[in-house]
Amino acid sequence: MATALVGIIMGSTSDWDVMQNCAQTLDQLGVPYEKRVMSAHRTPDLVIDWARGADARGLKVIIAAAGGAAHLAGVAAALTPLPVLGVPMESASLKGLDSLLSMVQMPGGIPVATFAIGKPGAVNAALFAAATLALSDAKIKRALEDYRAAQSKKVAEAKLP
Numbered sequence: 001m002a003t004a005l006v007g008i009i010m011g012s013t014s015d016w017d018v019m020q021n022c023a024q025t026l027d028q029l030g031v032p033y034e035k036r037v038m039s040a041h042r043t044p045d046l047v048i049d050w051a052r053g054a055d056a057r058g059l060k061v062i063i064a065a066a067g068g069a070a071h072l073a074g075v076a077a078a079l080t081p082l083p084v085l086g087v088p089m090e091s092a093s094l095k096g097l098d099s100l101l102s103m104v105q106m107p108g109g110i111p112v113a114t115f116a117i118g119k120p121g122a123v124n125a126a127l128f129a130a131a132t133l134a135l136s137d138a139k140i141k142r143a144l145e146d147y148r149a150a151q152s153k154k155v156a157e158a159k160l161p
């Protein structure tokens, strides 16, 4: 198994239904990743250990998904020099607006690159992580070019009923 380059973390197993789209996109692009459930408030020590060790383990990008008071991405960003991409999860009461604002409104100094709520954000975080890796990896760059070409072809050839 190739060494993971992307670390996907999420606050709950309930986030996996959406975040599997992130993992599948990385699979499609041939980007090795690890995925873990950990919570900034339910398992704070696990988040600290995992995020502090991420750089040394060889990870290059972290994708963090959480819902509600979605502080997982910000906490992870505070603990690592690696870029952290945040994916806000849709919440039951506020439809993910709470998650989005929690992630995107990081005070200056510790950035979290925040994506769209739910599945589009999960997919785009994977694509963005791959684009970051593609700066120094020709194979991933080609995979991204192929992904875009296939996407363009699908739209161009779409038939309406």
Ligand code: RP5
Pocket (backbone or CB within 6 Å): 010, 011, 012, 013, 014, 015, 039, 065, 066, 067, 068, 089
């Ligand atoms: C967050 O709380 C998780 O990221 C999840 O989106 C949300 C709800 O978690 P569960 O109550 O479903 O475990 O920490």
